[in-house]
Amino acid sequence: LSDADLAPAIDALTSASSVTVLCHLQPDADTIGSGLALAIALDRRNVPVQVSFAEPAILPDSLQTLPGGDFLVAPDEVADEVDLLVTVDCGSVGRLGRLRDRLDGARRTVVVDHHRSNTCFGEINVVDAAAESTASVIARLLDLMGAEIDKDVAHCLYAGLVTDTGSFRWVRPGTHALAERLLETGIDGGRIARALLDTHPFGWLPMLSRVLGSAELVQECAQGRGLVYAVVERSDVGDLRSEEVESVIDIVRTTSDAEVAAVFKEMPDGDATDGPLWSVSLRSKDSVDVSAVAAQLGGGGHRFAAGYTTRGPIAELVSALTDALD
Numbered sequence: 001l002s003d004a005d006l007a008p009a010i011d012a013l014t015s016a017s018s019v020t021v022l023c024h025l026q027p028d029a030d031t032i033g034s035g036l037a038l039a040i041a042l043d044r045r046n047v048p049v050q051v052s053f054a055e056p057a058i059l060p061d062s063l064q065t066l067p068g069g070d071f072l073v074a075p076d077e078v079a080d081e082v083d084l085l086v087t088v089d090c091g092s093v094g095r096l097g098r099l100r101d102r103l104d105g106a107r108r109t110v111v112v113d114h115h116r117s118n119t120c121f122g123e124i125n126v127v128d129a130a131a132e133s134t135a136s137v138i139a140r141l142l143d144l145m146g147a148e149i150d151k152d153v154a155h156c157l158y159a160g161l162v163t164d165t166g167s168f169r170w171v172r173p174g175t176h177a178l179a180e181r182l183l184e185t186g187i188d189g190g191r192i193a194r195a196l197l198d199t200h201p202f203g204w205l206p207m208l209s210r211v212l213g214s215a216e217l218v219q220e221c222a223q224g225r226g227l228v229y230a231v232v233e234r235s236d237v238g239d240l241r242s243e244e245v246e247s248v249i250d251i252v253r254t255t256s257d258a259e260v261a262a263v264f265k266e267m268p269d270g271d272a273t274d275g276p277l278w279s280v281s282l283r284s285k286d287s288v289d290v291s292a293v294a295a296q297l298g299g300g301g302h303r304f305a306a307g308y309t310t311r312g313p314i315a316e317l318v319s320a321l322t323d324a325l326d
């Protein structure tokens with residue numbers, strides 16, 4: 001995207017009289033970091049700003065350390081009408097959950113994202129599929145707005161950058177230059193990464209043991225390149241918080257015998273009439289585009305990291321996935 005492509009968004013952001021920033025369901029550090037960084041910058045221009053996400057009711061512990069948390073409001077407190085609504089890191093309206101209706105009450109809408117599967121559901125869409133994180137796109141927008149990237153803003157943006165690059169595994173020219181610029185503000189990159197990615201309660205270890213101990217390898221899948229998968233049922237999670245499950249895919253995907261990795265995560269769900277609800281994480285190494293596979297199964301994402309949400313018994317979900325992979 002050229003700077004000219006960003007001009008309509010810059011115009012909307014610099015002329016807005018009030019802003020709602022919406023993050024995706026089951027928020028991660030990229031969506032919250034992007035949302036809070038933008039909120040801090042808008043607040044400094046004296047623009048009233050709210051940040052929210054539909055579920056769960058409380059922010060994961062690891063994200064509570066980010067600056068700008070005062071701008072977060074519960075979904076019910078999100079204004080019905082606003083001058084400008086901005087979504088961050090949301091590939092489709094479904095990612096807004098029950099907050100999707102707020103799109104209708106906004107005079108203008110801007111979608112800021114980096115998912116190649118983005119449906120461009122905003123009036124103005126800033127979707128950079130080459131960007132490693134939405135935080136990277138927000139950094140560009142802040143520069144063009146003339147907003148200062150100080151230590152608090154840098155902390156939020158670094159959170160998104162370090163998380164979505166898998167601790168600087170998936171990088172492109174420019175990734176480290178942005179990281180350097182953020183680190184120059186004086187933030188502690190090691191500490192931010194540890195809080196987000198390397199902090200788990202003791203109960204995480206036995207959970208991993210159970211889940212990894214029953215992982216399966218399906219060699220005759222994905223054109224013979226193989227699928228490895230693990231299943232996390234609610235009983236495996238026990239008293240652990242749901243976000244402790246997000247790290248499982250990062251271990252499963254390292255299996256050298258399989259091109260594609262999947263983790264089926266059973267979601268807490270009150271209304272389970274059609275079978276349990278599952279959030280599925282997909283990863284691939286090179287040759288399989290998992291965003292296309294996820295899209296086929298009702299989700300979306302990136303070429304090498306994607307996901308979808310579905311219902312049903314696990315055996316059916318596994319066969320639907322192996323079918324989609326062939």
Ligand code: 5GP
Nearest residue numbers: 091281282299300301302305306307308309
């Ligand atoms: P994760 O496996 O880390 O939850 O998600 C990996 C990628 O897949 C993220 O970029 C995320 O946006 C996308 N993704 C995960 N779950 C869903 C889903 O239920 N629906 C859609 N559309 N995308 C998803």
Ligand code: MN
Nearest residue numbers: 028030031089
């Ligand atoms: Mn995200």
Ligand code: MN
Nearest residue numbers: 030089134164
């Ligand atoms: Mn992202």
